[in-house]
Amino acid sequence: MDIFGNLYNGFQTALSLHNIYLCFIGCLWGTMVGVLPGIGPLAGIAILIPATYKLDPTGAIIMLAGIYYGAMFGGSTTSILMNIPGESASVVTCLDGYRMTQKGRAGPALFIAAWGSWFGGTLSIVGLMLMAPILANFAMKFGPPEMFALLLVAFLLLGVLGTGSFIKTMAMVLLGLLIGTVGMDPFTGDLRFTHGIRDLYDGIGFVPVAMGVFGIGEILAATEESLMRDVYKPRLRELLPTREEFRASIGPIFRGSILGFFVGLLPGSAHVLASFVSYITEKKVAKKPEEFGTGRIEGVAGPETANNAATGGAMVPFLALGIPTGPAIAVMMIALLLHGIRPGPLMISEQPQLFWGLIASMYIGNIILVALNLPFVGLFVSLLRVPFRILMPMILLICLVGTYSVNLSSFEMVILLCSGVLGYFLRKFKYDLAPFILALILGPIIEEAFRQSLMRSGGSFSIFWESPIARTFIIISLLLFLWNIYNTLRPGKRIVPMEEGK
Amino acid sequence: MSKESSGGLFLLFVGSYAFFRSIQLPIGTWKQPGPGLFPLLLAVLLCIVAALIFISGKGKEKIDWRGSIGQRMKPWQIVILTIGFILAMKPGGYLVTSLFYLFGLFLWVCRFRMWVATVLSALLAPATWYFFGKILGLHLPVGPWRL
Numbered sequence: 001m002d003i004f005g006n007l008y009n010g011f012q013t014a015l016s017l018h019n020i021y022l023c024f025i026g027c028l029w030g031t032m033v034g035v036l037p038g039i040g041p042l043a044g045i046a047i048l049i050p051a052t053y054k055l056d057p058t059g060a061i062i063m064l065a066g067i068y069y070g071a072m073f074g075g076s077t078t079s080i081l082m083n084i085p086g087e088s089a090s091v092v093t094c095l096d097g098y099r100m101t102q103k104g105r106a107g108p109a110l111f112i113a114a115w116g117s118w119f120g121g122t123l124s125i126v127g128l129m130l131m132a133p134i135l136a137n138f139a140m141k142f143g144p145p146e147m148f149a150l151l152l153v154a155f156l157l158l159g160v161l162g163t164g165s166f167i168k169t170m171a172m173v174l175l176g177l178l179i180g181t182v183g184m185d186p187f188t189g190d191l192r193f194t195h196g197i198r199d200l201y202d203g204i205g206f207v208p209v210a211m212g213v214f215g216i217g218e219i220l221a222a223t224e225e226s227l228m229r230d231v232y233k234p235r236l237r238e239l240l241p242t243r244e245e246f247r248a249s250i251g252p253i254f255r256g257s258i259l260g261f262f263v264g265l266l267p268g269s270a271h272v273l274a275s276f277v278s279y280i281t282e283k284k285v286a287k288k289p290e291e292f293g294t295g296r297i298e299g300v301a302g303p304e305t306a307n308n309a310a311t312g313g314a315m316v317p318f319l320a321l322g323i324p325t326g327p328a329i330a331v332m333m334i335a336l337l338l339h340g341i342r343p344g345p346l347m348i349s350e351q352p353q354l355f356w357g358l359i360a361s362m363y364i365g366n367i368i369l370v371a372l373n374l375p376f377v378g379l380f381v382s383l384l385r386v387p388f389r390i391l392m393p394m395i396l397l398i399c400l401v402g403t404y405s406v407n408l409s410s411f412e413m414v415i416l417l418c419s420g421v422l423g424y425f426l427r428k429f430k431y432d433l434a435p436f437i438l439a440l441i442l443g444p445i446i447e448e449a450f451r452q453s454l455m456r457s458g459g460s461f462s463i464f465w466e467s468p469i470a471r472t473f474i475i476i477s478l479l480l481f482l483w484n485i486y487n488t489l490r491p492g493k494r495i496v497p498m499e500e501g502k
Numbered sequence: 503m504s505k506e507s508s509g510g511l512f513l514l515f516v517g518s519y520a521f522f523r524s525i526q527l528p529i530g531t532w533k534q535p536g537p538g539l540f541p542l543l544l545a546v547l548l549c550i551v552a553a554l555i556f557i558s559g560k561g562k563e564k565i566d567w568r569g570s571i572g573q574r575m576k577p578w579q580i581v582i583l584t585i586g587f588i589l590a591m592k593p594g595g596y597l598v599t600s601l602f603y604l605f606g607l608f609l610w611v612c613r614f615r616m617w618v619a620t621v622l623s624a625l626l627a628p629a630t631w632y633f634f635g636k637i638l639g640l641h642l643p644v645g646p647w648r649l
Contacts (some may be wrong), residue, residue: 051638085609097638171513174548178520178541185537192537193523216584220577223611357610389614393607396580397600400587403641413588417581424577429509451535460534 004130010356014364018378019062022055023361026063027368031068034090035078035380036391037146041071041328043215046207047392047398049335050405057339058354062361064332069121069362071328072271073369076113076304077380081106089271089307092279096292108241109300114373116213116253118401121366123257124264124312128319129359135320136345143319144456145463147215148449151290151442155324156480158435166484172426172436179204180443187451199411206415206441208403210327213400217423219392241297249301251283256305263306264313266492267325267438271307271314280305312362319343319355322445327437334441508560513552520545579611595645596635601627 013019024047033044044067052060075090080097100109142150145288159166159239182193183203194200241249256278263274282302283289292299317323322344324330336343348355373380386494403416426433457463464470503511525544530536587603604627608619631649634640 048638050640056565075527126567129514165558167551167558171509171548171555173545174551175513175516176568178516178544178548181541181544188528190535190537192525192541193520220580223576223580224574235639334628391606393604394626396584397604400584401596401630401634401640401642402641404591407635408641410588410592413591417584417588419614423579425512431509447540451538454532456534459531461532465618 001057003133006352007129007360009353010358010360011363013357014062014360019357019361020176020364022059023066024368025072025364026066027070027365027372028325028468030067031074031372031380033067033367034071034074034076035383039072040218040390041068042331043395043399045328045331045335045403045405046211047402049207049331049338049402052335053338055138057336057341057351058357060195060335060339061332061354061358062365063404064335065315065358065362066365066368067214068328068332069365072121072308072311073114073117073373073382074309076117076300077110077189077373077377079299080113081110081381089275089310090304091272092303093273094099095279096294096296097292100300101299102293103151105245105295108245108297110377111374112245112249112253112297113304114370116256116301117308117373118366118370119253119308119309120257120305121311121369122363123361123476124261124309125366128312128315128362130356132316133348136348139321139345141469142345143467144449144452145467145470146473148446148453149464149470149477150447150475151323151449153473153480154325154442155435155439155446157483158438158479159442159484160434160480160487168430169432169435172433173439174447176436176439177443179209179419180440181447186341186444186448189314193344197411199409203444204415204440205406205412206408206437207331207334208412209419209440210331211403212370212389212416212419213423213437214327215395216395217427217433219395220424221427222388222419223392225413242277244298249297251285252298253305254276255281255285256302257309258308260271260306262265262309265316265325267317267323270326274306274310274313275303278302308450317350319358320345322347324438324441327369327434330437330441340480377458380497469499504559507556508559510552510554510556510559514549514556517545517548517552553558553626571609576611580607585609590644593645594643595647595649596642597627597631598632598645598647 002456003360013110016024029044029048033041039289045064048064048067052063055063076093077096079093081089081101083094083098097109097113100106158173159169161192165485180203182200184191184201191201198345237279256274259281260274263277264270266273279292279299279302282298283292286292286296314329317325318329318333322333322342324333333343341347341354399416400413403412404410406412428434453463454461464474520541524538524542527538527541528536529538529542543568544586564649583603587599587604591598601623604623605619608614608622609616612619632644635642
């Protein structure tokens with residue numbers, strides 16, 4: 001009853017004209033961002049952070065969350081119509097989605113992708129609604145040792161789930177943690193790695209680094225390739241699937257929803273991983289797995305559902321524990337911090353209207369997205385006719401202005417550019433970018449937890465063993481570490497999802 | 503040198519730099535960790551991991567520096583133009599600087615003809631100024647032209 005009461009209050013908040021408008025703007029911008037290759041949800045959210053200054057925190061997060069899951073909806077459009085993933089989580093959709101377009105079945109593919117996304121998104125919101133308060137209550141028992149141990153698990157999980165090798169992933173984690181130490185030490189006030197540069201006293205901003213690595217870095221890499229594609233524009237009456245296609249998509253949608261939600265709880269490239277896991281699952285359960293890749297509706301339904309369901313799953317640790325599990329959510333965290341709100345266990349109890357307002361707006365947003373993505377798919381597809389040679393300078397300008405606007409600082413644009421060059425080279429050398437960004441934002445938290453734990457225990461590491469919760473996490477960390485080492489020493493074929501953030 | 507070895511070398515350089523800067527900070531004790539302790543631990547771990555990556559790169563595929571010079575120059579052209587934009591934006595104002603920045607990108611990087619680059623930048627620079635400044639309400643530098 002408490003949940004329903006809270007949800008009712010949440011709908012009262014979300015159904016205000018102002019918040020519906022913000023949800024709509026977020027969903028619209030998110031869909032556009034998802035459709036356009038080159039701008040991902042991360043850049044899409046970061047660009048609108050300054051626009052949220054005038055908003056209340058609830059309105060701000062409703063809009064930013066709309067961009068986040070809107071981008072997941074929009075990303076499937078280019079995958080299906082052009083064989084170009086709008087964002088990395090839609091890579092798998094290209095395999096069967098584009099084949100369906102080539103067979104003249106683009107409309108049903110888009111319809112099922114939208115329907116599956118809606119269903120998966122809605123189910124994951126239910127999961128979020130049920131799990132987040134429980135997890136938040138559990139997290140109230142967390143002290144510094146528990147937090148340190150939990151983050152250790154999160155970083156080692158990245159090694160299992162990230163692209164490439166465990167060692168390269170750990171290198172990115174360590175690099176991100178190191179860069180996160182730049183600035184004033186929060187305990188003693190000493191300056192670290194600032195070289196007398198005043199702009200570095202507050203540390204290196206997460207937004208310019210994230211936008212640089214994912215946005216500018218992506219652009220720099222993309223200019224070395226040529227992107228010329230035909231664009232298919234389906235008519236509204238061609239959208240409906242046949243009865244057989246609809247029936248065939250029910251199982252994958254249902255399985256994708258469950259898989260996507262639980263994979264979304266994991267740190268790293270949750271959306272990407274969710275879509276890959278779903279695709280593999282559907283292939284395994286299919287009667288004719290050899291037909292995957294030739295235009296099977298199951299190859300679209302499952303992954304698209306899973307990648308949207310991962311949204312709700314990803315929100316659980318973010319809202320309940322204050323741990324962002326992906327770069328785009330980390331940017332949302334920055335936006336909330338700018339409003340003086342720290343996501344975590346206390347937020348749900350102290351700011352219930354924000355949490356439940358967000359939950360309710362996600363239900364509304366899902367409906368808005370289906371209404372936007374199906375009848376107006378032609379409009380969004382028109383965006384793709386804009387040549388990349390025209391889009392690219394605009395994306396650069398958007399990244400520069402978005403970065404500048406956060407603190408009105410030219411120095412942050414320098415950070416943006418340097419991060420872009422770094423991201424370019426990391427891409428060339430096949431390093432996973434998501435662990436780097438997550439470590440950058442979680443670094444100060446893990447350091448604080450580590451030092452506080454040692455100060456409490458008088459320098460004894462046994463504090464990490466004394467607490468049952470911390471002990472459990474440490475054991476999991478050890479197992480993950482050993483598993484990663486085992487995998488490294490016995491190389492085999494791994495599923496390697498692309499990084500998130502674009 | 504292979505990609506792995508190059509990447510490992512870069513990370514080793516970063517780790518070494520962090521190590522030497524960290525030991526110049528107060529390390530403190532385990533009971534009272536100083537500001538240098540955590541970066542020092544990270545630096546040591548990074549050096550170890552970087553060394554492993556460097557070693558693993560031996561015998562692997564070397565970096566292929568062939569390919570169109572023109573294509574490979576494009577990222578650096580973008581970097582040069584962006585440096586110019588960053589330096590000029592505050593003194594010159596957003597509108598004028600973005601006009602020249604877009605013109606440079608359209609002409610030099612995207613290889614549009616001069617008149618096309620001119621038209622595109624003349625249209626898009628004011629459009630972005632209006633969108634960012636008036637619609638989103640962002641505070642953009644006005645420069646000496648007060649625009």
